[in-house]
Each structure stands twice: as structure tokens, then as C-alpha cells.
Amino acid sequence: MPLIDTPDIQSALDFTALTVERTMDRLLPRGDDPEAKLFEAMRYSTLGGGRRLRAFFVMASATLFGVSAQAAQRVAAAVEFVHAYSLIHDDLPAMDNDDIRRGQPSCHKRFDEATAILAGDALQALAFEVLAHEDTHGDPAVRIQLVAGLAQAIGPHGMVAGQVADIEAAGKNLSMGQVTRLQRLKTGALISFACSAGATLAKASEPARHALVAYAHDVGLAFQITDDLLDVGGTCEETGKTSGKDVITGKATFVSLLGLERARDQASLLADQAGRHLDMFGDKAELLIQAARYVVERRR
Structure with missing residues (x-):
């Protein structure tokens, strides 16, 4: 039986979220030790929310090659731990200074800044x-x-370099190439790892790896363009985080450079292009192709 046994992208995302969340719950520390507050912050920031899209990419790529469920779920959990760490640190006052994440108080607001920093550090190490x-x-x-x-x-x-570039870019006029590079590092690099993880686990051929990396490149950019669109047109209730911050901070984005309509068109083009990179996998890649469309059609 394949790791994800459904042809429907929403069902596949729901299944992935459920199974990977269970794996994360088992792997995360808990207890009444003196470090209990740290454990609580780690669990607060990782469990019970999020699309688990990066976990899905791990699971879907692993499905292409018949990788074991245990291996795929553990790698997917590790990716989600890293993603959670990045969000905790991204929300800190020294970074984006955001009080809301996934519709609830950010880790540093729920606990305190020191605990948030340490929870992020611990999640990265755990991954x-x-x-x-x-x-x-x-x-x-x-x-x-x-x-x-x-x-x-x-x-x-990779991601840390992208975060530095993002901080340095505040209030500056960046070119399309500079914004693309920034987002390829900040967002795309982890997505690329997630998409190619199945090939690594399966010791797959180089052409198969390259196809998944090319897919991830286009999906990662489409994802970020859609995030930029949601920052302009989405609500806090829809996105689970503060909207409109890019405009307030004067951040150069795909939307500020292209405008709304061209940005939507570019995201759609990238989603279609991403799917074509997977032609070598035939029908087995259908969920990943659907995922590329989901990335640009989502509302959060």
C-alpha cells in the first residue's frame, strides 16, 4: 500500500497532517523535569496547527519510490520541527516582531523571548x-x-541566509532577481529538501532527484508569490497571522514588483511548469501535480 493512499489532494494533506502529527508527538519531549517549560513551548509551537505542506512533500516524494512509512514520517517530522523553529525565531521582536502565528499567540508571547529562542534551538537540534x-x-x-x-x-x-537578506532588504528597492534569490533561500531551500527527501531515502537515480528539485524550485516560488498575495488580500482569520505587514515595512515582494494580476499569473504559470518536471513519473506524480495547484489556490 502506498504511503498516501488517496487520489485527492485535500484528503492527502489531511492524512499527512494526522500521521506526521502523531510521529511528532511521539518524538517531542514531555515531562515534569526542570525543562518542562521548554518542552511545553516546543510542543505548543509544533502540534495542533499548520498545513504540514512540507511534510506532505516528504511523504508524496517517498510514495513515488515505495519508501517505508516509518522512514518517511520521521523525515517529515524532522522537516516540520525545523519549520517550526524557523517560525518561532521569525516571529521574535528582533526579526518580524509578530504576535500571532497560526491564529494563536506567537511562542514568545505565550511564554517569553528567552524560552522561544531556546525552544527554536531545541527543535532544530531534535530534527x-x-x-x-x-x-x-x-x-x-x-x-x-x-x-x-x-x-x-x-x-x-540556505534559509538563514535568506532571513538575513530579508532583514537587510527592508525599505530597499530590490530587483526581481534579488527578490527571487532571497525567497529561493528563505522559503525554497527547505521545500527543495522536503521534495527530494523521498529520492534520498530510496537511493534514487540522479535524473529522478533532479526532476524533484526542479519541481521544488517552481513550487517554492509559486508558494512565496501566493504568500505575498495573501499578505495583501488575505485576512488574519484566513492566514492565521498578521496581514499587510509587507506594505507597512516597505518590503520588496513579488506583488510590489509585478502587481496583483501579473503576480497571480506568474504563480499559476510556475505551478503548471512544476508539474511538467514530473513527467518521468507518470501517474504516480498526480498528487504532487495537484499540490502545485493547491499552493497557488490556497487561502492561508
Whole structure:
């Protein structure tokens, strides 16, 4: 039986969210130790909310190659831990200074800034601990590839670099190329890791890996364009976070550079293009193709 046994994207997303959330719950620490407040903050920031879209990309790519459920779910959980860490830190006063995340108080508002910073640090460390464990894959070489791949995706040449570029860009006039590079690092790098994780777990061929990376590149940009559109036209109730901040802070976005209509058209074009990268997989890639359309049609 495939990891995701449904042809419908919404059902697949719901199934992924349920199964990966259970894995996350098992892997997250809990207890009455002196660190209980830290554990609570970690669990508060990871469980009970979010689309789990990055987890879906791990699970869907793993389904292409018949990867075991345990391996795929553990990698998906690790990706979600990293994503949660990035959101905790992104919301801090020193970064985006946002009080709302997923429709509830941000971690630093629910607890305090020090606890939020440490919860993010702990989640990042836990992600690597999960990937390095033999339960994730029996081959140490595969585990090393996963650890190295995630480190590259989120480190000084990936997500963190994108966050620095985003901070430095406030109030500046950026070109389309500069905005594209910024978002490819800040958002796209982790999505790329998630989309190619199934190929890594399966020791798949280089052409298969390249196809998934190309898909992820276009989906990642389409995702960010849609986020920019939602920041302009979405409500806090829809998005679960403060809307309109890009305009207030003078941030250069795809919408500010292209305008609303051209930005929508570009996101749609990228979604269609993403699906074509998966032609080599035939019908097995149908959910990933649907996911590319979901990315641009979502309201949160």
C-alpha cells in the first residue's frame, strides 16, 4: 500500500497532517523535569496547527519510490520541527516582531523571548537527532546525506541566509532577481529538501532527484508569490497571522514588483511548469501535480 493512499489532494494533506502529527508527538519531549517549560513551548509551537505542506512533500516524494512509512514520517517530522523553529525565531521582536502565528499567540508571547529562542534551538537540534537515528534509515550513508542536505537547506547558504537578506532588504528597492534569490533561500531551500527527501531515502537515480528539485524550485516560488498575495488580500482569520505587514515595512515582494494580476499569473504559470518536471513519473506524480495547484489556490 502506498504511503498516501488517496487520489485527492485535500484528503492527502489531511492524512499527512494526522500521521506526521502523531510521529511528532511521539518524538517531542514531555515531562515534569526542570525543562518542562521548554518542552511545553516546543510542543505548543509544533502540534495542533499548520498545513504540514512540507511534510506532505516528504511523504508524496517517498510514495513515488515505495519508501517505508516509518522512514518517511520521521523525515517529515524532522522537516516540520525545523519549520517550526524557523517560525518561532521569525516571529521574535528582533526579526518580524509578530504576535500571532497560526491564529494563536506567537511562542514568545505565550511564554517569553528567552524560552522561544531556546525552544527554536531545541527543535532544530531534535530534527538532526531524528535524521541521524537508525530508525530513520538502516544505511548510515543515507542518514548522512539527509543530515547534510538539511544542514545545507537551512544554514548559511540556505534559509538563514535568506532571513538575513530579508532583514537587510527592508525599505530597499530590490530587483526581481534579488527578490527571487532571497525567497529561493528563505522559503525554497527547505521545500527543495522536503521534495527530494523521498529520492534520498530510496537511493534514487540522479535524473529522478533532479526532476524533484526542479519541481521544488517552481513550487517554492509559486508558494512565496501566493504568500505575498495573501499578505495583501488575505485576512488574519484566513492566514492565521498578521496581514499587510509587507506594505507597512516597505518590503520588496513579488506583488510590489509585478502587481496583483501579473503576480497571480506568474504563480499559476510556475505551478503548471512544476508539474511538467514530473513527467518521468507518470501517474504516480498526480498528487504532487495537484499540490502545485493547491499552493497557488490556497487561502492561508
